[in-house]
Amino acid sequence: MSISRRSVLGLAAAGLAGSALSFGLLEKQPKGLRGWSRPKTRAPKNIIFCVVDGMATQVLSLADHYSQHHYGKASYWASILDDPRMTTGWQDTASLSSVVTDSAAASSTWGSGRRIWNGMLNMYPDKTALAPIGQLLRTKGMKTGLVTTTTITHATPAGFTVSIVSRDLEPLIAEEYLKVGPDVLLGGGDKFFDASKRKDGKDLYGAFAKAGYEVVKDRAALKASKGDKVLGIFDSSHLPFSVDRDNSPAMAEKVPTLAEMTRIAIDKLKGSKEGFLLQIEGGKVDHAGHGTDVAGQVHDQLAFEEAVRVAIEFAERDGDTLVIITADHATGGPSLNGAGEEYADSLKAADTIAGMKCSLPTLIATMGLKPKADRVADVVASKYGIKLKKEEAETMADILNGKSPFAFSEFLSGSSQGLSVVLGNYSKVLYTSGNHTAEYVPVTAFGPWSESLGGLTRNVDFNEVILATRGIENKNPTMDYATAAKHMEKLKETMDAEWFAFNASHDDECSCHVHIN
Numbered sequence: 001m002s003i004s005r006r007s008v009l010g011l012a013a014a015g016l017a018g019s020a021l022s023f024g025l026l027e028k029q030p031k032g033l034r035g036w037s038r039p040k041t042r043a044p045k046n047i048i049f050c051v052v053d054g055m056a057t058q059v060l061s062l063a064d065h066y067s068q069h070h071y072g073k074a075s076y077w078a079s080i081l082d083d084p085r086m087t088t089g090w091q092d093t094a095s096l097s098s099v100v101t102d103s104a105a106a107s108s109t110w111g112s113g114r115r116i117w118n119g120m121l122n123m124y125p126d127k128t129a130l131a132p133i134g135q136l137l138r139t140k141g142m143k144t145g146l147v148t149t150t151t152i153t154h155a156t157p158a159g160f161t162v163s164i165v166s167r168d169l170e171p172l173i174a175e176e177y178l179k180v181g182p183d184v185l186l187g188g189g190d191k192f193f194d195a196s197k198r199k200d201g202k203d204l205y206g207a208f209a210k211a212g213y214e215v216v217k218d219r220a221a222l223k224a225s226k227g228d229k230v231l232g233i234f235d236s237s238h239l240p241f242s243v244d245r246d247n248s249p250a251m252a253e254k255v256p257t258l259a260e261m262t263r264i265a266i267d268k269l270k271g272s273k274e275g276f277l278l279q280i281e282g283g284k285v286d287h288a289g290h291g292t293d294v295a296g297q298v299h300d301q302l303a304f305e306e307a308v309r310v311a312i313e314f315a316e317r318d319g320d321t322l323v324i325i326t327a328d329h330a331t332g333g334p335s336l337n338g339a340g341e342e343y344a345d346s347l348k349a350a351d352t353i354a355g356m357k358c359s360l361p362t363l364i365a366t367m368g369l370k371p372k373a374d375r376v377a378d379v380v381a382s383k384y385g386i387k388l389k390k391e392e393a394e395t396m397a398d399i400l401n402g403k404s405p406f407a408f409s410e411f412l413s414g415s416s417q418g419l420s421v422v423l424g425n426y427s428k429v430l431y432t433s434g435n436h437t438a439e440y441v442p443v444t445a446f447g448p449w450s451e452s453l454g455g456l457t458r459n460v461d462f463n464e465v466i467l468a469t470r471g472i473e474n475k476n477p478t479m480d481y482a483t484a485a486k487h488m489e490k491l492k493e494t495m496d497a498e499w500f501a502f503n504a505s506h507d508d509e510c511s512c513h514v515h516i517n
């Protein structure tokens with residue numbers, strides 16, 4: 001299923017009606033947190049919302065197993081799960097159009113407190129714009145910040161900040177940011193700011209500088225930055241996978257880690273008299289999930305958890321900050337499987353993953369176009385430390401030459417998916433698909449009001465808690481599935497395709513764009 005830039009409009013609304021309604025989840029917008037009322041205790045001054053995009057619970061536990069085996073200590077998120085000061089729970093992740101959400105609808109549920117059609121940002125298919133928290137809280141004097149490892153204009157940061165008909169309109173989202181004015185913007189997406197790369201030739205860097213932003217483009221400049229308002233863009237598109245960054249001195253010199261960006265963002269926001277709202281996104285865990293890429297996923301998960309550590313340690317010192325840690329949905333369905341006699345081989349998975357020195361897309365790129373089996377075996381040996389059997393190398397070569405034995409499969413016919421089945425013989429990790437999946441995702445919260453987020457919280461209800469910290473009532477209108485589906489049909493008919501194509505991002509380097517991401 002594809003929405004993405006082929007449009008908001010590629011989704012067959014009518015075809016979804018039966019399946020969506022049969023789950024009984026989507027007929028009505030949820031009506032607020034069950035039994036929740038505004039806590040009597042003092043509301044948090046600051047809110048840090050840490051979202052790991054596309055993290056299935058299996059990734060949380062896989063990263064912990066990896067960390068314990070390889071580093072001899074628990075991963076950070078796992079280590080705080082058992083801390084009695086934390087509230088833990090689950091989040092339901094449905095959107096207005098499906099039980100499987102995309103990132104735009106997911107972040108918009110937090111942004112607007114309403115379920116949204118997949119692919120749209122804080123807007124219904126009849127183009128009714130909903131007010132997002134990133135704008136509402138600024139009217140109360142709060143500062144805001146967005147930090148991500150994707151393009152800064154990607155669905156998750158945008159869902160806190162803008163209302164727009166499609167997530168794919170990233171050049172326009174960059175312009176919307178200028179109007180809304182988040183104080184801190186750190187991530188990728190140079191092509192949406194640089195006049196020479198934008199189709200309309202607008203100099204967004206210049207416009208941001210004129211609006212008082214310090215513009216920085218590498219790690220050293222970010223560390224040296226003095227301004228309160230900063231736009232930091234460190235890649236043409238998304239930032240690299242952590243496993244690629246960490247194995248490339250040049251990338252490591254240019255691109256800051258998510259933890260480094262988080263620390264600097266907090267430093268710039270913490271002086272705000274009325275507090276701040278900061279979203280931290282580990283966006284590449286989702287991309288690695290789409291790419292069924294175990295090394296990519298484990299290392300970006302651990303990098304995200306180090307950013308969470310920075311947020312929690314600030315909140316511990318500050319005492320007036322609510323930290324929420326969650327995912328927007330799961331992606332890929334990876335599991336570390338029991339393998340070998342008495343499952344003893346599963347233990348070796350951590351060693352195998354540790355031997356993988358690049359992401360799966362980098363591995364494939366290193367093999368070159370249409371590689372032969374010998375070339376495949378050589379690259380897998382040198383980059384992943386795995387000695388493939390002859391039939392495994394031949395199968396991988398077949399997949400990369402358009403002859404996948406899984407071509408019949410709706411979920412495993414893609415080349416990354418096919419390769420990951422072969423590599424799963426060594427990593428012991430298999431994926432169910434390269435798509436988003438429907439599971440509930442974990443929630444951990446710390447600080448004032450964190451107790452509001454225990455148990456099973458619907459995605460829309462985070463908005464209610466966050467707005468209540470400032471006494472704001474959610475006035476966004478609701479829309480049910482059937483009405484939205486009708487408007488979606490009309491939107492598809494009336495959307496100016498030329499206008500859309502001109503303003504949409506054309507991001508072919510990100511495998512997640514093949515599917516809804």
Ligand SMILES: [Zn+2]
Pocket residue numbers: 053054102103104106286328329517
């Ligand atoms: Zn997502």
Ligand SMILES: [Zn+2]
Pocket residue numbers: 054103286287290331436512516517
């Ligand atoms: Zn995704």
